[in-house]
Structure formats: structure tokens, C-alpha cells
Amino acid sequence: MSGYLTPDEVTAFQRDGYFMKRRAISTAHASDCRRRLEAMEDSLQEDCNKRMKIKAHVVSPWMVDLARNPVILDAVESLLGPNIMLFGSSMFAKAAQSDRFVSWHQDSAYYGLKPNDSVTVWLAFTPSNKSNGGLRVLPGSHLGDDLEHDETYDPKNLLAKGQTIRGVDDSQAEYLELEPGEFSMHHVRTAHGSLGNFSDDRRIGLAFFYIGAHVDSTLGRRTALRVRGEDKFNYWDDDPLPRYDLDPITLDFLTNMWSRYQSKEVQQAAKSGKL
């Protein structure tokens, strides 16, 4: 099955800054992803939100396979062209009856990309909707100014730094409601966030951050995974690839990267252009 967007869908994405929606994997495959994820959480004795951030895909080969899913890549190719790199991925899991949330933010404020030719694919492992804290976006916000973010470090916020755009008019928000196995896409400059999950089950999704191979890092040399086409630019070193679930080599890589990202020191260096 092809995932390419129609010309009308591309135009709508360019206007609205988001796309709803395609099926990447079956419902049964999505439940299997959830089962495997929860088995890894049991084995690590920790919630996936704790470390499976920035480069969640390096913890497991099946996540790398999802990042290379052909329907997803067709959809991404429609927006970014044929040469595609994955520079990051994050698990976003909300427990049942939890008030943990994701504040309004623009990923472009933190990703350090030039140009901002980047889209996020949010792949649902469970239903994701208005009643369980599903992702929501501010249509058209990618066309406006860069918005100011306050770093609140609120422990209820699933974002590492609690980065928050203040004063957003929620009445303008669109929910990107998905069934397991479906995905949405949003532009790296689209303001987005989500509320608490007041349902009786977890809400789980895996977000993939794709760029065109022509996109460089403004935060110094980093790593990425080429997922389609060719990379003539060589702006990114290679991500390490997991040999099996929770490969200790790639898990260490992920842990170091995540603690560097969370550290205020790195954040200040990044802001001053030293990284």
C-alpha cells in the first residue's frame, strides 16, 4: 500500500501545518508494539518516558523497523523529498487517570535544524483522542513567528524542560485523533501539546522526527539514521543500531544523550551557539 500524499493533502499540510492521517501498521501489530514496549519497561523496571526520548529507536530493532515503515516514509517523502534521515524519536506514554501533560511548544525552538525542513510522525500504539490526552495542534502556527518558550521544569510535564508557550488560545486547537496503527504528521514549527489522560487505559505513541538529508545541525555534529534515498551532504554521523532489545551499547548511548539534553549546562551552551 502506498502512503504518498495527494497534491491536495500536500497543499493542506503546507497551509495547516499538520496531516491526518494514514494507517502504517495493523491494529494487531500496534498491540504487539505495545506488548513489546511494556516487556522492555518491565525488564528495565522503569516507565518508557524516563529514557526513551530523543533517540528511542536505538533501544530496539523493531523500533528501527517502524522508523523505516514504507507507508510512513512515502508520506514523509511527499513533504520532504526522496532523501530522508531520522534524527530522533521519542516515546510519549501517559498512564491511565494521569494529569501528566505536554505543554504547548514548537519543536523548532529546540531541535537546532537549518533549514526547518522537518516533520514529526506520531504513530499510535493505543487509541489517542480528546478523552485520553491525545495530541493537539494549533493549525497554521508554523507560518507565524517563532514563539517564546518558558522552561518550567514542571514534573507533570512530559517534556524534559517543561518548555511552554504561554497564552495559547486552546479554542483554536485541533485534536489529531488516531486508532492504534495510524499516524499523523506535523511540521517542526507547528505549536502542539496535549492534556492529561483521564481514561482507564494508557495512551501510548511513538514520535519520529524526520528531516531531509539537506538539513544541517546548528548544534554541532550529531547523529542520525538514513532511512530512505541517499545522503550526499554528510552533515550527520551514523546513529548506532541496536542488535536486540535493550542492547547495552545503544542503551548507554541513549542514556548519555538524554542526560546531556536534560542538563541545563548543555542547554545554555546550545543557546549561546557553543554546541
Ligand SMILES: O=C(O)CCC(=O)C(=O)O
Ligand atoms: O504525545 C504527546 O502528547 C506529545 C507529542 C509531542 O510533543 C511530539 O510528538 O512532538
